[in-house]
Amino acid sequence: xxxxxxxxxxxxxxxxxxxxxxxxxxxxxxxxxxxxxxxxxxxxxxxxxxxxxxxxxxxxxxxxxxxxxxxxxxxxxxxxxxxxxxxxxxxxxxxxxxxxxxxxxxxxxxxxxxxxxxxxxxxxxxxxxxxxxxxxxxxxxxxxxxxxxxxxxxxxxxxxxxxxxxxxxxxxxxxxxxxxxxxxxxxxxxxxxxxxxxxxxxxxxxxxxxxxxxxxxxxxxxxxxxxxxxxxxxxxxxxxxxxxxxxxxxxxxxxxxxxxxxxxxxxxxxxxxxxxxxxx
Amino acid sequence: xxxxxxxxxxxxxxxxxxxxxxxxxxxxxxxxxxxxxxxxxxxxxxxxxxxxxxxxxxxxxxxxxxxxxxxxxxxxxxxxxxxxxxxxxxxxxxxxxxxxxxxxxxxxxxxxxxxxxxxxxxxxxxxxxxxxxxxxxxxxxxxxxxxxxxxxxxxxxxxxxxxxxxxxxxxxxxxxxxxxxxxxxxxxxxxxxxxxxxxxxxxxxxxxxxxxxxxxxxxxxxxxxxxxxxxxxxxxxxxxxxxxxxxxxxxxxxxxxxxxxxxxxxxxxxxxxxxxxxxxxxxxxxxxxxxxxxxxxxxxxxxxxxxxxxxxxxxxxx
Numbered sequence: 001x002x003x004x005x006x007x008x009x010x011x012x013x014x015x016x017x018x019x020x021x022x023x024x025x026x027x028x029x030x031x032x033x034x035x036x037x038x039x040x041x042x043x044x045x046x047x048x049x050x051x052x053x054x055x056x057x058x059x060x061x062x063x064x065x066x067x068x069x070x071x072x073x074x075x076x077x078x079x080x081x082x083x084x085x086x087x088x089x090x091x092x093x094x095x096x097x098x099x100x101x102x103x104x105x106x107x108x109x110x111x112x113x114x115x116x117x118x119x120x121x122x123x124x125x126x127x128x129x130x131x132x133x134x135x136x137x138x139x140x141x142x143x144x145x146x147x148x149x150x151x152x153x154x155x156x157x158x159x160x161x162x163x164x165x166x167x168x169x170x171x172x173x174x175x176x177x178x179x180x181x182x183x184x185x186x187x188x189x190x191x192x193x194x195x196x197x198x199x200x201x202x203x204x205x206x207x208x209x210x211x212x213x214x215x216x217x218x219x220x221x222x223x224x225x226x227x228x229x230x231x232x233x234x235x236x237x238x239x240x241x242x243x244x245x246x247x248x249x250x251x252x253x254x255x256x257x258x259x260x261x262x263x264x265x266x267x268x269x270x271x272x273x274x275x276x277x278x279x280x
Numbered sequence: 281x282x283x284x285x286x287x288x289x290x291x292x293x294x295x296x297x298x299x300x301x302x303x304x305x306x307x308x309x310x311x312x313x314x315x316x317x318x319x320x321x322x323x324x325x326x327x328x329x330x331x332x333x334x335x336x337x338x339x340x341x342x343x344x345x346x347x348x349x350x351x352x353x354x355x356x357x358x359x360x361x362x363x364x365x366x367x368x369x370x371x372x373x374x375x376x377x378x379x380x381x382x383x384x385x386x387x388x389x390x391x392x393x394x395x396x397x398x399x400x401x402x403x404x405x406x407x408x409x410x411x412x413x414x415x416x417x418x419x420x421x422x423x424x425x426x427x428x429x430x431x432x433x434x435x436x437x438x439x440x441x442x443x444x445x446x447x448x449x450x451x452x453x454x455x456x457x458x459x460x461x462x463x464x465x466x467x468x469x470x471x472x473x474x475x476x477x478x479x480x481x482x483x484x485x486x487x488x489x490x491x492x493x494x495x496x497x498x499x500x501x502x503x504x505x506x507x508x509x510x511x512x513x514x515x516x517x518x519x520x521x522x523x524x525x526x527x528x529x530x531x532x533x534x535x536x537x538x539x540x541x542x543x544x545x546x547x548x549x550x551x552x553x554x555x556x557x558x559x560x561x562x563x564x565x566x567x568x569x570x571x572x573x574x575x576x577x578x579x580x581x582x583x584x585x586x587x588x589x590x591x592x593x594x595x596x597x598x
Contacts, residue, residue, distance in 0.1 A: 019406060022399055026410050032428045032471065033416055035439060039431065051446070052439045096321025099314035116584045118329040122532045122553050125577045128339065128560055128570055129332035151328045159321055184313040213421040215535050220561055230423040234539070244437060251424045262419035266412060269419065270479050274525060 040248035047244050062249035071250060074232035078254075081143050081228060082211035085150035089207050093158030094200070098188055100159065101166035115156040123216040126152050131220060141223040149217050154207040157272065161206070164271075165199030166192065202265045206272040209261055212254075229254045333577070340570035347564055361571035371572060373547055374555040380462060381551055382530040385469040390523050392470065393477025394515070398507065400478070401485045411482070418475040426539035429468040430455075433540065458545045465549055468536050473529070477522045484518040485511075521590055528583045531576060552576060 039047055041058040049056075066072075100111070130149050131140070139145035169192055177187040193200070218228040227235070233250040236243045262269065341358040345351045365371060396414070400407050417425065433455045435441040444451045454464035488511070496510045533551055537543060543550035543558065550558075553576065560569035 015402070015404070018399065018402060019404070022407060022410060025396070025399070026413055029471070030413060030416065032432055033420070036424070036428045036431060039437075047437055051442050052437075092321045092324045095317035099318035103311075103314045103318070114325070114329075116588060117581050118325070120528045120580050120584050121333075122556075122573065122576050122580065123534070124553060124556050124560070124569075125336055125573050126329070126332050128566055128573060129335035131560075132339065132566065133332075133335070148328065151324065152332075155321065155325050155328065159325070184310060188317075209419070213423075215421070215423045219538075230421055233423060233427065237539075244431070247427055248431070251427045254421050255424045258419055258421055259416070262415060263412065266415060269415065270476070270483065273476065274480075274521075 036248050037252055039244070040252045042245065042248075044245050047248075062245035063253075065246055066249050066253065069246075070227075071229070071232055071246075071253075074227045074229045075253065077143060077226055078212060078228040078230075081146045081150065081226075082208050084143070084147040085154050085211045086204050086207040088147065089151055089154035089158045090200070090204055093155050094162050094193075095188075097159045097162035098166050098192065101163045102171070111159075115160050118156050119153055127217060127220050130217075134221060140221060141225045143226045145221055146214075146218060146226060146228070149221065150211045150214065153210055157207060157210065158203055161203045161268070161272065162196070162199065165196050165203075169195050202268040203272075205261045205265045206268065209258060209265075210272075212258060336570050336577075337574055339567060340574045342567045344567035344570070345565050351567065361568050364568055365571050365575060370547060370550075371552070371555060374550050374552040377462065377547070377549060378531065378551040378553075381466060381469070381533065381549075382527055384466045385473070385530055386523050386526045388466070388470045389474045389477050389526055390519055392474040393522065394481055394519065396474065396478045397481035397485060398511070401482060411479075414475045414478060416475075417472045418479075420472070422472075422535040423539070425468065425472045426535045429464075429471075429536070430539055433464055455540045456545055458548050461541050461545060461548045465533075465536055465540060468540065469530070469533065472536075473526060476526065477519070480518055480522045481515060484515055488514055517590070521587060524583060524587045524590070528580055528587070531580060 040062055041060070042053070042056055043059050043061065046053050046056045126149060130145070134140045134142075134145050139148075173191055173195070174187040177191050178184075182190070213230070214228070215230045215234075218226075218231045219234070222228065222231060229250065233247055233254065236246045236250065265272075340361055342354050343351045343357070343360060344354075400411055400414075420428075432438050432440050433453065435453050441451060441453075452460065454460040492510050492514065493506065496506050501509070531551075532553060534553060534557070537549055537551060537554050541549040543554050547555075552572065556569045556572040556576065559565045559572065
């Protein structure tokens, strides 16, 4: 009897130490991220204070400074481009994914290497041809240009993810609808699509996140008019020295929607990142 | 799939003689419907990905230099750029830098991801909630990750430099020190991506049959033995796939290098992808850059093919 209580208290201690260890590790891992957030609320003097200030009077001046400059325009560009590209990818990709899921296609596996390769190729592989083509047809520094190049990853993501969602919806539902006289199109739009709502939402959010997070394409394909928020932040590093306060505040603004959306789709994150190789 | 469709049509028409014809017609109709749905997506995918890739290969066969318009469509020496690829020592250096960066960051990510997954794989509400926190580095926009580490590596404003100074060490500015710059990039990259390995391992651990562990416990295995002889072999596949994914991704490393070191000091942190970017968009040698990029794409496709071979054409990891 006593050995059993010993064993249990031993287990309890083990759990305690494990929790303590994990919490310390979490704090350690999160520190760099939290530090940037804190920095965004500091005045420039507090940022350069030595030793670093832990207690300080928070200020919103970095954020208001951002609001008065060109940053809102870049933020809007980011929104327009990300939403636009996501919408087009969904419109084109979802019907395709449904067809792939229902077709009797032994060879559809070859598609998966095309999808995986297009998602894994270094962005510069697309940037060079797009840059040359856009230069020729005048799409450089345009939001439309970014919307199109973001399709390179969004389209294949939609096809892959939605296909696995459609695979999971029972075919018996459509078959029952056909018997009741529904057309093929009706059974897709009125029965299957509404059932795939959550999957569709998750896919759209992932597309939005990938577009929103892009830095490389926007860096090369935009100059002044269509700059997205990530590029705008980097511009704070070049002009008038390093505006650390604005850089931190801009970074916080850019990551805010990302954190919210990622939390919503956390179950699908890995699926999205490994799209093309691993089905959910 | 096809069969079940016919079955329905037969059922719908009640197995009469003309039913076979009807079923065939319905089948035909269905196939056409699916092709119509698939076509726009397929065409769009070809136009946005395949055409540019072909164009990239075409450009790599010319000495295209934006400053010299006559180099457009000049196919007089189609393989000249590939000869340059073989002879350019700065490019070879970049491949070596890439190899070092990829090796260390992938290795550390796999080790850390594995260890963190084991620590978190305990049924506990607190630990479940903390898992979500570990998502943060991975989902942050890469540019924000780069800024976070730029702050930590800039001695004037870095709490890290302050802490080491308070402890009596003088640490050089890591990103401007040739001996440390690459390590600094690796640290930031590991921070950003070890959660990816961790999540994949955790997902796999949840599907691990508990009998494995029970049986080992009955045999009196210690925690270490359990980890090495039961858990690790079980996770071999996932770890390999996660490592390959990270390996392919590490070839794309850009924002961290662009923001933290700009390839420097000298060419210490200049990876191939970054070198190709400099050739194309700083020197405007798009022909040469395309040839480098084609080589990178071939490597990427080979690694992707390897992943698919291992996972088995889009199956679950286990």
